[in-house]
Amino acid sequence: MSSYTIDTKLLDKLRLKEDNIDEKTGRHNLLCGSAYNSIYWVQHYTDKLEQRRQFSFKFNRKQSPEKQIPDLKGTWKQTNSKSDDSYQVAKISSHTIEINWVTDNGDTKSLYWAGSFIAPSTVDEPYEWVSKNDHGKTDHALLASSDDTKTMTYQNGVLSYEASAMGTTTKVKLEKQK
Incomplete structure (x- = not known):
């Protein structure tokens, strides 16, 4: 079994999901390979993944509109x-x-x-x-x-x-x- 560090461009291509984070180690685990090759666990430290998650959260969360003075008329x-x-x-x-x-x-x-x-x-x-x-x-x-x-x-x-x-x-x- 080998361990690899991959960059965020490769993560995007592999379409990693954030729910695959190992809570104990804080690393991201990805099962990859094929039927003909050995199975590799790729572990990526979550600092880059966390940066992506925070960036994505900033732009994907629903912005609540600024509260307006009510018009009672x-x-x-x-x-x-x-x-x-x-x-x-x-x-x-x-x-x-x-x-x-x-x-x-x-x-x-x-x-x-x-x-x-x-x-x-x-x-x-x-x-x-x-x-x-x-x-x-x-x-x-x-x-x-x-x-x-x-x-x-x-x-x-x-x-x-x-x-x-x-x-x-x-x-x-x-x-x-x-």
Whole structure:
């Protein structure tokens, strides 16, 4: 049995697999030969193989995109409603948020909240803002909140806040619609 040191060009030609590394010796073992010749074990120290592996890893791993400041503008729909026919929908524009109770498969909408919206300026989560009630819109709406402010939270693609009606408070969770 003979031992050979081979260069990385030959390794490429032989298409070595990194899982053939002997953990005790730290060497790469390759069985080569033919039916007519003796069988040789070629051992290659892993320093060159490790360099190749690190180089390959650098360029083959998936790069995660840089985190962006979330754009909350758009339409959001409640995901934790106990009914398919009754839920809340929020519409966020540049400076306002309006939330409606929706029933009758979308045929009936009742204002729950109209207030201020402050867009996030960093990627940090959770993002919270205190929305100030637009009483000019909510004071005459039967199902609207009478609270002066409402704390809104955005985290992991979910917009949430507490909603109260008839003495019951629940945490409403909404996801942005596409």
